[in-house]
Amino acid sequence: MVKGKVISLKPEFIAVLKKLQELNRTVEARELCEITQMEYEKLMSGAIFALQQEGLASFTEEPTTILQLTDEGMDYKKNGLPEKKLYKLFTANGRRELSITDLEKEAQSALGLDKKLFFVALSNMKRKKWVVSSKATGTEMILIYDENPVKQDDEKFLEAFDSNGSLKLSDLPKDLHDVEDQMYKRKLFSRNKSTLRIISLTSQGKSIKLSTIVEIKDEIVRITPEALKTGEWKTQINQLKKYNVSADAPRINAGKLHPMTIIINEIREIFHSMGFTEIRGPIVESAFYNFDALYQPQDHPAREMHDTFYIKSPAKADLPEKAIVEAIKNTHENGGTSGSTGWKYEWKEDIARKMLLRTHTTATTLRQLSAVAKDKDVKFPLKVFCIDRVFRNEKVDRTHLAEFQQIEGIVIGENVTLGDLIGQLVEFYKRMGFKKVVTRPGFFPYTEPSMEIAVYSEVLGRWLEMGGSGIFRPEVTESWGIKNPIRVLAWGMGLERLAMMKLNRPDIRDLYQSPISWLREVPY
Numbered sequence: 001m002v003k004g005k006v007i008s009l010k011p012e013f014i015a016v017l018k019k020l021q022e023l024n025r026t027v028e029a030r031e032l033c034e035i036t037q038m039e040y041e042k043l044m045s046g047a048i049f050a051l052q053q054e055g056l057a058s059f060t061e062e063p064t065t066i067l068q069l070t071d072e073g074m075d076y077k078k079n080g081l082p083e084k085k086l087y088k089l090f091t092a093n094g095r096r097e098l099s100i101t102d103l104e105k106e107a108q109s110a111l112g113l114d115k116k117l118f119f120v121a122l123s124n125m126k127r128k129k130w131v132v133s134s135k136a137t138g139t140e141m142i143l144i145y146d147e148n149p150v151k152q153d154d155e156k157f158l159e160a161f162d163s164n165g166s167l168k169l170s171d172l173p174k175d176l177h178d179v180e181d182q183m184y185k186r187k188l189f190s191r192n193k194s195t196l197r198i199i200s201l202t203s204q205g206k207s208i209k210l211s212t213i214v215e216i217k218d219e220i221v222r223i224t225p226e227a228l229k230t231g232e233w234k235t236q237i238n239q240l241k242k243y244n245v246s247a248d249a250p251r252i253n254a255g256k257l258h259p260m261t262i263i264i265n266e267i268r269e270i271f272h273s274m275g276f277t278e279i280r281g282p283i284v285e286s287a288f289y290n291f292d293a294l295y296q297p298q299d300h301p302a303r304e305m306h307d308t309f310y311i312k313s314p315a316k317a318d319l320p321e322k323a324i325v326e327a328i329k330n331t332h333e334n335g336g337t338s339g340s341t342g343w344k345y346e347w348k349e350d351i352a353r354k355m356l357l358r359t360h361t362t363a364t365t366l367r368q369l370s371a372v373a374k375d376k377d378v379k380f381p382l383k384v385f386c387i388d389r390v391f392r393n394e395k396v397d398r399t400h401l402a403e404f405q406q407i408e409g410i411v412i413g414e415n416v417t418l419g420d421l422i423g424q425l426v427e428f429y430k431r432m433g434f435k436k437v438v439t440r441p442g443f444f445p446y447t448e449p450s451m452e453i454a455v456y457s458e459v460l461g462r463w464l465e466m467g468g469s470g471i472f473r474p475e476v477t478e479s480w481g482i483k484n485p486i487r488v489l490a491w492g493m494g495l496e497r498l499a500m501m502k503l504n505r506p507d508i509r510d511l512y513q514s515p516i517s518w519l520r521e522v523p524y
């Protein structure tokens with residue numbers, strides 16, 4: 001507040017200031033509402049806001065839990081706990097004993113306690129040792145045990161609530177916290193989290209003389225051309241509504257691309273800039289392309305139901321032309337023309353015809369080999385990539401999904417080498433922002449040599465496995481007529497791992513469940 005500046009406020013806000021000066025203490029907003037008879041909204045965004053602007057008042061926010069009695073709780077607060085009511089009835093006119101059946105009848109007619117409530121009240125009376133029961137005379141009798149029962153914690157607890165049935169948890173004495181829990185289980189109140197706004201005057205607000213404040217009669221929002229012409233503006237200028245130019249503007253949550261879409265587009269850009277073309281392939285695939293063409297033996301464990309989702313309908317896949325199928329059969333059985341000895345078992349067409357949900361996008365890049373085999377004018381090096389969904393029967397948890405995505409790529413070229421493959425991978429991850437990339441020996445049935453790829457996460461401070469790669473074995477390429485010195489470099493990497501690191505989400509499910517608070521905060 002500038003020294004000597006005139007302070008002007010609406011009369012009703014001056015009244016609030018007056019009340020605060022009289023109170024001479026901090027006050028919670030709701031309480032001030034009651035004192036000033038002002039609505040909450042008007043008090044906070046009108047009066048307190050204006051006083052704050054003038055440097056006269058401020059408030060702090062305090063998260064709190066408010067306990068609110070239910071109807072039942074309120075009834076017990078007003079009329080006593082059922083056991084208390086029953087005790088009063090029982091001891092009326094100095095009575096000291098009564099049969100349980102008579103007491104039940106009386107409780108029903110005088111207190112309206114049904115059988116169930118009666119027994120609840122009775123057992124509480126016994127538990128609190130106000131009465132005991134005895135069968136000594138043959139009928140079950142209730143006998144007085146405590147003539148002057150002291151107030152117990154549950155009663156003290158109910159008394160702590162105000163007449164509206166609410167209580168700030170922090171106002172509850174420590175020794176009543178155990179009973180709070182018991183009473184909550186009895187559903188006598190609800191617990192509500194809310195924010196208290198504690199209002200106080202600044203030193204200037206405390207000392208300012210109210211008579212020095214200019215009263216704003218009618219607030220003027222803008223000065224009109226007429227007022228300028230007539231000179232009326234000269235008096236209006238003191239009535240101008242004040243604007244807070246440093247206040248935060250309301251937050252606008254505009255529509256935007258999903259973070260996964262942004263990352264996928266970024267990956268696309270990188271591959272395009274490295275000279276790759278994007279390909280897509282079927283999600284519903286044949287075992288032939290998913291496994292057999294990749295030289296995975298038909299009894300390979302990954303083919304089992306626990307990993308692969310097989311499809312009932314369509315039940316059988318079409319296979320490529322006979323010569324190719326024959327070549328692949330021979331490769332499995334005896335190595336065919338690849339120079340290998342094969343897996344030495346009888347290859348069955350039926351198994352290759354099974355339909356499934358693609359377990360890796362290698363099935364899709366593999367289909368590219370058949371395109372190359374058919375295209376006489378193909379130019380090398382041929383570089384394609386694919387970012388798409390794959391499926392595995394995995395238990396979903398914070399690091400696994402049953403449906404996820406892979407970033408797959410191949411380079412088909414003359415005399416391409418492992419060094420070229422490493423170069424492509426390192427380049428890709430560098431462009432994605434990972435400075436440290438390593439490849440280490442790995443194993444896949446379809447590549448030789450095979451490598452695993454790992455990148456270093458600065459955030460986690462450790463190396464993370466990203467996927468597999470290698471040079472397709474002759475057992476894979478020969479059937480399609482692709483022969484040395486033409487070789488195929490191949491890789492398949494996890495998209496979600498990369499996204500989790502880039503987006504800093506430790507739970508993989510977030511990427512697709514998309515918590516709205518996260519989507520709002522991620523940049524465009």
Ligand code: PHE
Nearest residue numbers: 360362468469470490491492
């Ligand atoms: N298909 C492998 C996987 O899903 C990755 C891979 C692709 C490995 C290409 C080598 C070559 O893990």
